Amino acid sequence: MLRRDKSLIPDAVAAMVVDCPNARVPKPSGHAFGMVMADALLEVRNLRIEFPTRKGTLVAVDDISFDIAPGEVLGVVGESGAGKSLTGAAIIGLLEPPGRVAAGEIRLQGKRIDHLPYEEMRRIRGQEIGAIFQDPLTSLNPLFSVGQQLVETIQTHTDMSAAQARGRAIELLGEVGIPAPERRIDQYPHHFSGGMRQRVVIALALCANPKLIIADEPTTALDVSIQAQIIALLKRLCREHGTAVMLVTHDMGVIAETADRVAVMYAGRIAEIGPVRQVVKQAKHPYTEGLMGSIPMMGQETERLVQIEGSMPRLTSIPVGCAFNPRCPKAADRCFRERPEPIPVDDTRVACWLYDKEAAHV
């Protein structure tokens, strides 16, 4: 009975999905890409996500490439509408139609996963890639006890018997810091507080020991004191299990504390990607610089915050050249004509013409 219920997590998400992989997939073009790591767990190459509408095709994510190494935490930051959540959704195959992967490829351990048939993708989801969403209340089914949801997920992905799965579920609940798990396991989601629910969701994501977890704003709906607990928990578990995490958030503070590397997204493109310390402390892209300055910081007496004028362009009117050009204090002629491609600077790659050495003397 339980098995067939599609609204249980993580199959829940399956219910909203329609097969996105039947989108046309062009020939692989990522081989020329310079920084391919042989041992990357996840490789995203030239990913493009489109939404066909009556008024024309909207490009929500445009030609982005990045890797995640095993055990690494990659933070993805950006303002609402930058395309960060869509990138995560594309990786787990949960793009909501009419959104579709229009170009590029996603590889998990060298195997392409962006055009898999529905059933195959369903198996990978949960087993290889786990997911944690923003709102813990909507990611749990209110009609089933926490234990039923955990056991179902465990049995979907492993050969355990019901009793074994229950034991494993209790163990998982204990691991995510829920007191008295043997008692709590038979309670329903409404018995849990927000922070405890998010712990259950994390336990669900960890059920099958996935190699990668996509965490989409996992702390946004929580109180500040609970946020800190959840971040610490996520960090500890990923270290212990060797799980890689793609942490999607708009909160630079969370990234600074958790991530190894960070990708800053703007209007569907990666503006800057590199080790977290370099990006946070020595932001290179004018957008990242502005973003960092606009965050009020403790122990820093500033009368005015740095302010990036204007707002992010709508998908219907992305400017020609660099999408940031109308707001950029350093924009030059070239920025209005040509779109910048990622340029390596130190260990960071920056999509900004300021760093184009060949053009520096033109």
Place this chain on the structure above:
Amino acid sequence: MSEAALDETRPAAGGTPALKVTGLKRYFDVSAPLLNRVLERLPRQILKAVDGIDFEIKPGETFSLVGESGCGKSTVARLIVGLHAPTEGSIEFEGKSIGGLGRSEMAPIRRRLQMIFQDPYASLNPRWRVSDIVAEPLRAFGLETSSDGIQARVGELLTYVGLSPADGEKFPHEFSGGQRQRISIARALASKPDFLVCDEPTSALDVSVQAQILNLMKDLQREFGLTYLFISHNLAVVAHISDRVGVMYLGRLVEVAPAKTLFATPRHPYTRMLLDTIPDLEMSGRERMPVGGEVPNPITPPSGCTFHPRCPYATDRCKTEAPAPLHLPDGATVACHGVEEGRVPDGRVGSL
């Protein structure tokens, strides 16, 4: 608790404080329906959303209330603008009590006391043009009567908040979140208020937009001499904008202090815990110490000091006796037995 003012009363520059709240309480009856209570012998349940708080805001000052969800900070905001009637206690606006005033008596005060809400998507009527939204207070208070006068004033207001007078012709859905919040600020300013209650005005916004709104609010305060009651759960934002800060926990004020003092030397263990949850953007490698536990159910709050189940310094006295506010020489006021007895060492949690 309500007898002793938690906020140190100092002679303000202008004499009377802009706002004075004394022993303010607001209880909500969350009991089951009468029939169920009788049949199932359920007791009455009272939620003490605000349980006796005192503070004072001087003219031209920004006073912030911080705390986690459910601590009662938004209820305080609603009590002050008159959206809830207080259960007990008094609210004085410029020396005049506004606690239980009727609609007509409240009107002239409401003109001078406006509010900005958290969600700019919900607080603007989607069927009204922006010019009508901004003009509503002008019409309601009869401040401008001619349509030319209204149009001129709306244009002026939109210019103040960084929009153009031509934007008045548009509908709210044509604007982004930040721009909508500018429209609600323009509406709040329309009746030339002296006091703005801002309930989480930036928490629905992206950081870069938040910076724009915070800068705008500071500019407007300087220009019009506004007094702000600023409500937020984001301590970094509060540190940036406030002159004085009150920290709330389960309907009570646990600490009130000038912003600089509060962030340099937090006294109450809860304040320290909150400060410790601010992510470390300086990347100093400081290991944060997440405090265990969650905010208890406010219907059945813990006895004594309500923070004791989460407090590392709690003793038997904390479990039985609610702490009274203690005034410290540097202008801070703390309600904590540990601080009073000197059990709680000074300094940030990070250095515990």
